[in-house]
Amino acid sequence: MTMMSMSFDVHEPMTTIDDQDVKVLLLENIHADGADFLRNKGYQVETRSAALTEDELIEAIKGVHLLGIRSTTYITEKVLENAPDLLAIGAFCIGTNQIDLAATKRHGVAVFNAPYSNTRSVVELAIAEIISLARRLHEKSTAMHGGVWNKSAAGSHEVRGRTLGIVGYGNIGSQLSVIAEALGLSVVFYDIDDKLALGNAKKCATIDELLAISDVVSLHVDGRPGNAGLFGDEQMRAMKPRSLFLNLSRGIAVDTSALRRHLESGHIAGAALDVFPVEPKAQGDPFESELRGVPNVILTPHVGGSTEEAQQDIGRFVASKLRAYAKAGTTNLSVTFPELNLPSDPARHRLAHVHHNAPGVLATINTILGDHGVNIEGQQLATRGELGYVVTDVSAEVGADVLKELAALPETVRLRQLS
Ligand SMILES: NC(=O)c1ccc[n+]([C@@H]2O[C@H](COP(=O)([O-])OP(=O)(O)OC[C@H]3O[C@@H](n4cnc5c(N)ncnc54)[C@H](O)[C@@H]3O)[C@@H](O)[C@H]2O)c1
Numbered sequence: 001m002t003m004m005s006m007s008f009d010v011h012e013p014m015t016t017i018d019d020q021d022v023k024v025l026l027l028e029n030i031h032a033d034g035a036d037f038l039r040n041k042g043y044q045v046e047t048r049s050a051a052l053t054e055d056e057l058i059e060a061i062k063g064v065h066l067l068g069i070r071s072t073t074y075i076t077e078k079v080l081e082n083a084p085d086l087l088a089i090g091a092f093c094i095g096t097n098q099i100d101l102a103a104t105k106r107h108g109v110a111v112f113n114a115p116y117s118n119t120r121s122v123v124e125l126a127i128a129e130i131i132s133l134a135r136r137l138h139e140k141s142t143a144m145h146g147g148v149w150n151k152s153a154a155g156s157h158e159v160r161g162r163t164l165g166i167v168g169y170g171n172i173g174s175q176l177s178v179i180a181e182a183l184g185l186s187v188v189f190y191d192i193d194d195k196l197a198l199g200n201a202k203k204c205a206t207i208d209e210l211l212a213i214s215d216v217v218s219l220h221v222d223g224r225p226g227n228a229g230l231f232g233d234e235q236m237r238a239m240k241p242r243s244l245f246l247n248l249s250r251g252i253a254v255d256t257s258a259l260r261r262h263l264e265s266g267h268i269a270g271a272a273l274d275v276f277p278v279e280p281k282a283q284g285d286p287f288e289s290e291l292r293g294v295p296n297v298i299l300t301p302h303v304g305g306s307t308e309e310a311q312q313d314i315g316r317f318v319a320s321k322l323r324a325y326a327k328a329g330t331t332n333l334s335v336t337f338p339e340l341n342l343p344s345d346p347a348r349h350r351l352a353h354v355h356h357n358a359p360g361v362l363a364t365i366n367t368i369l370g371d372h373g374v375n376i377e378g379q380q381l382a383t384r385g386e387l388g389y390v391v392t393d394v395s396a397e398v399g400a401d402v403l404k405e406l407a408a409l410p411e412t413v414r415l416r417q418l419s
Contacts, residue, residue, distance in 0.1 A: 028071075037319040087325065181200060190210045220249050231247070239262075245270075352418060357388040377393045
C-alpha cells in the first residue's frame with residue numbers, strides 16, 4: 001500500500017488530560033503491579049480478569065485512553081473505530097499477533113509490549129535443563145517414581161569444561177552465554193548478524209563450525225520465516241556424538257522427527273524442548289509429539305518465559321511505557337510508532353503530532369507555529385514506515401486556533417497538547 005493511499009483516522013486535537021481523568025482498562029489478569037503503578041500516578045484504572053470478545057471490548061473501551069491486554073484479546077479495526085479516545089495499547093506479553101498493528105497505525109494508537117521482561121526466565125530454564133540432561137535427572141527421577149533404584153554414574157556428566165554452542169545471540173542467547181560461562185562452560189555462538197561476543201565467548205563463522213565443537217547446542221533464534229526447518233537431519237548429523245540439544249525458541253525451527261531418530265540412535269544423548277511446531281491451543285488440550293516417551297528428553301509446555309517474576313516485570317515495564325507515552329509523548333521501544341525518547345519535563349508545553357510520513361510536514365508545522373508567534377524551545381522528529389512523529393516543546397500553551405490548524409493538515413493522524 002502506498003503512503004498516500006493509506007486512509008488514516010483523523011482525531012480532534014486533544015488538549016492536556018489531567019492525570020485523574022486518564023482512564024485505563026487492564027484485561028486478562030495483568031499483574032497487579034501494572035495497575036498499582038498507574039493508580040499511583042492518579043489514573044482511573046479498571047481491571048478485569050478475563051479477555052473480552054470484540055463486542056464486549058467495543059462496549060468496555062468507551063472513554064478509555066490506555067488499554068492493557070495479554071494474548072487472547074483481539075484488537076481489530078472495528079474495535080479501534082469504536083475507540084476514539086484510545087491513545088495507546090499495552091500488550092503485557094511479548095507477542096503482538098493479536099493486534100491489527102496496521103490498523104493501530106491508521107488510527108494513531110501507539111502499541112507497546114515487553115520484549116525483554118522474561119528473557120532471564122528462559123535463560124534460567126535453559127541452564128537448569130543443560131545440567132538436568134547432563135546428569136540424566138529426568139530419567140533418574142522417572143525411574144525412582146517407578147520404584148527403580150539405579151545408582152550409577154554411567155552417562156552422567158558435569159557441565160564444567162564442556163562447550164555450549166548458542167545459535168542466535170540475541171537478548172536470550174547472549175544472557176545465557178554470560179551465565180553459562182559463570183558455571184564453567186566454554187561458550188561459542190553463531191548469529192546471522194554481527195554480534196559482540198560477551199565475556200570469553202567465541203564467535204563462529206558458520207553454524208557447522210559451531211556444531212562440530214559443541215557438547216550442547218541451544219537454539220535461541222527468532223521466528224523469521226527463513227528459520228522454519230532451520231535445524232533438521234543435516235544439522236543433527238553435524239553435531240558431536242553424544243551431544244545435547246535444546247530448543248526454547250521457536251517450534252518450527254526444529255524437525256522433531258529427525259530429532260527423534262537421532263535420539264533413538266544415541267547420536268544425540270538428550271534433548272529439552274519447550275516449543276513445538278504444533279502446540280495445543282487451550283489449557284488441557286492434548287499434546288501430540290513424536291518426542292513423547294523418548295528417554296532423556298525433557299518436554300515443557302512453552303513455559304520458558306512463564307515465571308511470576310517475569311509477569312511482574314512485564315506488568316511494571318508495560319505500565320511505565322503507557323504512562324510515559326500518555327504523559328510525555330515518549331515512544332521509546334514502541335512496537336509501531338517512530339521512537340522518540342523524550343525528557344519528561346512538566347514545566348514545558350508540548351505538542352505531539354502523529355502524521356503520515358510525507359515530505360514537508362515538519363516545515364508546514366513550523367510555518368503554522370511561526371505564523372501564530374509560537375516560540376519553539378525544542379523539537380524532535382522521527383519517522384518509521386508510513387508514520388512520522390514530531391514533538392515540539394513550546395514556551396506557552398498553544399491556543400485552540402493553532403491546534404485546529406495543525407489538526408486540519410491532510411497528513412495529521414493525531415495531535416495532542418501535553419503540559
Ligand atoms: N520459550 C519461551 O517461553 C520463550 C520466551 C521468550 C522468548 N522466546 C523465543 O526465544 C527466541 C529468542 O528470543 P530473543 O529475545 O533472544 O530474540 P532476539 O531477537 O533478541 O534474538 C534472536 C537472535 O537470533 C538471531 N538469528 C535469527 N535467525 C538466525 C539464524 N538462522 N541463525 C543464527 N542466528 C539467527 C538474530 O540475529 C538475533 O540475534 C525468540 O524466538 C523468542 O520468541 C521463547
